Amino acid sequence: MNRHHVEKILYLCYPICVYLILFGFQIHPAFELVQWTSPLPPLHACSTNPKDIRKEAEQLIINFNNRIKVMLFSAIVNAYYAGFIPVCFAQSALFYDVLWASQHILFIFESSFLALSEYVLSLRFYDILHRSALHVGSWEKIETSKSMLLVNSAWKDEVLWPRGTLVKYGKDVWRATGDCNSCEPGNSGLSKFYCLFKNPTLIIAVQFVIHLATVLYQLYLLVCRLYWYKIFSLVFVLFYNYCIIYKMTRGYFICSGIYKEEEEMHKKNNMR
Structure with a gap:
């Protein structure tokens, strides 16, 4: 205690504050990297009931967000204890390169986060999200003031709407943009879910580019x-x-090959 000030000892407890911000008073995120709220692991049921599809998508969104938070916390803890704490407890007479130490902490965080993503956000989990997103679909709002459209169909929550269908929802007119559309028009959460996971290759490509840039810089x-x-x-x-x-x-190459072939099949089916 004489060698280190009290505030330096408290540095060891700072990750607890981060944990409380991310997870509250839940205990299981500290011991489980992959977790889910339901009794069974996240699966895609391939249902034809729009209500079940929306419920499944909402549960998958919650599961995905929880996994991201677990990855962030684990990467922060790794960078904090492996990079920052040794510098924090270094003797005052010891000289070290502050810029180099800061870079090293960032390298640990980035490498830990992406390494965890390979396990927590596996290709199988991405495929589950992808299958669910295809059933959720999306809607595009149409400016009715610029075009005269006669739309007699009102959106119903128990109907699966095909691509190109025009429906009324509230005071607006919406066009179905997915092959199968069960989400509520104007629901930003499900729309983002569809945009992100209709082709998971884009997410993997972004991760790959970031990590490749880091490796080249190193x-x-x-x-x-x-x-x-x-x-x-x-x-x-x-x-x-x-x-x-x-x-x-x-x-990336596995996903790009699979989803490219799948996209071409959907295009052929839509042209018939």
């Missing part, structure tokens, strides 16, 4: 560094990142 730093401790720290992080980028590359 390689650039490795070439430019002269101090042995910086070279060693970069080499260890790069070996870890190579495994992540390999899994991301494999997942």
